[in-house]
């Protein structure tokens with residue numbers, strides 16, 4: 001039988017498989033027209049997902065450690081300050097206390113979150129705070145969260161974030177293009193964003209809670225991938241409805257279709273309202289069952305979250321001590 005510690009350690013052993021960046025493809029309107037989402041089948045599939053209690057003890061700790069490495073540790077508040085961003089970066093570089101890491105048998109491993117995600121204003125601060133850690137800085141650019149700034153201003157914001165050292169840019173699409181079925185406009189916009197990002201990876205935020213139907217979500221996902229998105233992301237975290245399991249299922253099935261047709265692996269980032277281990281395990285189970293093991297690694301899976309880390313820490317502490325761990329013991333993340 002596998003030793004408990006081995007199971008936890010193995011969660012982090014698998015290396016991402018090498019894959020080329022999504023180069024995109026011409027806009028294929030016929031593919032979009034054929035794209036349908038069966039709402040009741042989607043609901044049934046979501047209802048069939050295993051609950052948190054179906055993975056226990058070491059297996060659950062292993063899943064949660066993997067989730068931790070995929071978090072884009074985020075602060076996107078109007079009252080953000082350089083001090084808050086520096087504290088967040090310190091947390092990203094050392095998400096678990098050394099004692100907890102030791103108790104999990106991971107004392108010799110360097111555990112970090114997948115990235116730190118901030119507004120453009122704080123990119124330089126975060127880059128400086130994370131120097132030497134290898135943790136990328138993601139910037140929300142393009143007039144986040146509404147995305148209604150002039151197009152040239154959005155492109156300049158991307159360029160400024162890249163110049164300040166952002167390795168990843170989370171852009172927001174113009175929802176009107178989706179709501180009016182103007183796929184050419186969405187494709188052109190996304191193409192421009194991708195070009196402005198240069199070598200920085202681009203995550204396309206769809207703001208799914210504002211797109212009205214799952215079909216719109218699927219079609220917008222496809223258009224963004226056709227235009228070269230490295231990741232598709234559900235939400236800004238500011239919409240009323242965010243990364244629901246139905247939206248995740250819809251988006252990752254389009255990622256699977258796109259991979260089947262083009263060979264490109266596009267990443268997925270659920271974001272907004274993912275605050276508990278139950279929420280994140282649901283997302284991970286869907287990824288594993290629909291896309292397979294490669295999509296559980298941080299190069300293809302990120303979780304946009306401002307408060308999830310605290311619950312992961314709490315559950316891991318409970319796992320190693322067997323006692324209750326209060327939220328106030330884990331103030332950041």
Ligand SMILES: O=C[C@H](O)COP(=O)(O)O
Pocket residue numbers: 074076117235236237238271272273274275304305306307308
């Ligand atoms: O992209 C990340 C989201 O803005 C975070 O949303 P959250 O604050 O609900 O975790």
